Amino acid sequence: MSLRHALLGVIKDTPLTGYDLVRHFQGTVGYLWSAPQSQIYPELRRMEAEGLVEAKVAPRGRRAQKRIYSVTEAGMAELRRWATDFVPLPAQRDPIMLKAAFFDLAPIESVREQLRAHIAQFQWRMEQWQAREDAIRERRAELVEVWLSRQPIEEHDNIIKFKIHALEGLIARARAEICWARNGLAVCDEIDARRASGSVASDDQAASAS
Amino acid sequence: MSLRHALLGVIKDTPLTGYDLVRHFQGTVGYLWSAPQSQIYPELRRMEAEGLVEAKVAPRGRRAQKRIYSVTEAGMAELRRWATDFVPLPAQRDPIMLKAAFFDLAPIESVREQLRAHIAQFQWRMEQWQAREDAIRERRAELVEVWLSRQPIEEHDNIIKFKIHALEGLIARARAEICWARNGLAVCDEIDARRASGSVASDDQAASAS
DNA sequence: GTAGTCATGTAAGAGGTTACATGATTAG
DNA sequence: CTAATCATGTAACCTCTTACATGACTAC
Structure with missing residues (x-):
């Protein structure tokens, strides 16, 4: 709720x-x-x-x-x-990580595309959050300013610190997601490299793979 | 679905x-x-x-x-x-970050408790995931082993790489959450420090704060 | 007049939570 | 015989999604 x-x-x-x-x-x-x-x-x-x-x-x-x-x-x-009040963590339920655990069932090019889309989406979100954070820091965020105007002046910096802390959390998450997806792309490359060298060593592989 | x-x-x-x-x-x-x-x-x-x-x-x-x-x-x-297939990111909806943006409405000791609970919960999850990752790496994960037994041997390492990549994603997230919450505790300390120095400067603060 | 925006809703259905309900089987 | 475990469900309720529906107002 x-x-x-x-x-x-x-x-x-x-x-x-x-x-x-x-x-x-x-x-x-x-x-x-x-x-x-x-x-x-x-x-x-x-x-x-x-x-x-x-x-x-x-x-x-x-x-x-x-x-x-x-x-x-x-x-x-x-x-x-x-x-x-304390609220417990929501249950673990993440469609992307679930899928990532089953990426071996998908063609590798599709995996790459999905990871690239993941990066793009979080890059977009990150920019939004960064912009919001800048706005709050530079006191251009209207909503926050209205709230501040009703609070004692000596608390203003404290309130802003909490707002920024929340946004920093989102930004840190986005960074982690992007980093993770990049690692995923690296994994794809490794797999491609290994498959290529494997089919050079034994030629019948290439036939069964097609 | x-x-x-x-x-x-x-x-x-x-x-x-x-x-x-x-x-x-x-x-x-x-x-x-x-x-x-x-x-x-x-x-x-x-x-x-x-x-x-x-x-x-x-x-x-x-x-x-x-x-x-x-x-x-x-x-x-x-x-x-x-x-x-590509699945879009789920909508942004995180009760903890939402709340964090309104932490200035809660007593600071409650904020500390919530952040500490956050750390504890993710530390717990991280241990679980780490254990699972170790099990997969050391080929002790039953489910994965059964699946591998039906796949060509030269693909085993590739499959394991994807499973580990997914778990690494979860672990990276948990690390980010813990780091974020620790920063939050630091913010609490800063705020306490500032309030203390403020009430030394002007004594009426201490009275209105009680 | 007409297109865009302001403004407020309803309805069906999917997915998830919490709690309740039942009975067979096995280990002691 | 009794408690724990195996095994399968139902029901009420809440939240969220997607889509539909309506009408007044404003600028051109």
Whole structure:
């Protein structure tokens, strides 16, 4: 049940409509927890029913309306409780590592392609996170700044340190993933080299391999 | 839909009952994909209905029976297809990193405890993985050995290389997690130090902090 | 008027968690 | 005979995914 905490974490700084929240989920907290629109709207309603957020209905044009959600005291309390309580590690479940353990069942060129795609994806994510980290460090991150403005000045550096620490964790992970995939490519090369030398030594290999 | 591939990956080497499969999921593939018993039984039935596995009903004692599942040709084909096809990265969704970004909402002692627990958990996992890797390297890993016995000898080293590569990936991740959490503890210390020096400078801090 | 964006939802289904339920068999 | 283990399931519930659906507003 982290979605609601991610949502609370965003609107505690800036009351938003569901629509805006959806967009904020691609660019801020979305780096940490992604959620589709179809999950956000009902969750907001549920949180409202439980008193964690409250909606101010605002007019939009003539007829239309919109609901601007903000966090209640109960919502802030829940957010603090969650930040304080211990949560166990999620179960081990990683489609890529599982597959990697069975790479010997795939043609080696496909393995290479998959590893290259892995590298590209994490390189992309890493750039995003790096940019976010820079923004926070240089005090250009709006959400964080709004939150800071409500906290005592002497705590600002401490808060920023935690935010950066979280992003550094993601970046370190991405680096590890890229490094791992590169090693995988090296393994592919070794295997190719060994197979080539093997089929030179005994020619019937090449026939059975084709 | 990785569960079925994890299951196929185990019983391709050794036909097993659902019960045995459940236990194997704590010790071999379980390092890569964990699943509760209540998920495994129905999945086996579904795979049987789809022709990916077949069950041989064997007697157990006098009255009782058991179903021993093995992979069909269609099952092996599906496993190979999955190993070959590209699968997109799962969505970003990590409860611990999300929380870490909001650690400033928790008392610092709780943050320390959570980071210490994080370290302990990954240290534990790392030992498991390391042991598994050693077992594979020293050719003591039963499942892998059975699979090797059906493959040409000159491919054995290649297959083992991939298995070890996958485990090395997990181990590298664990190392990164532990390193990250240690940095987090350092951040906590810095914050404590800064707060202490701050409250020496202005005494009213200490009062408001209690 | 029409295309794009603002705004809010619903519904079906897959996958996973937790808990409950049952009975045969084997070792002591 | 009794406890542990072998063996197989069901059911309720939650979360997330994918797709569909609708309508008002704004800029051109």
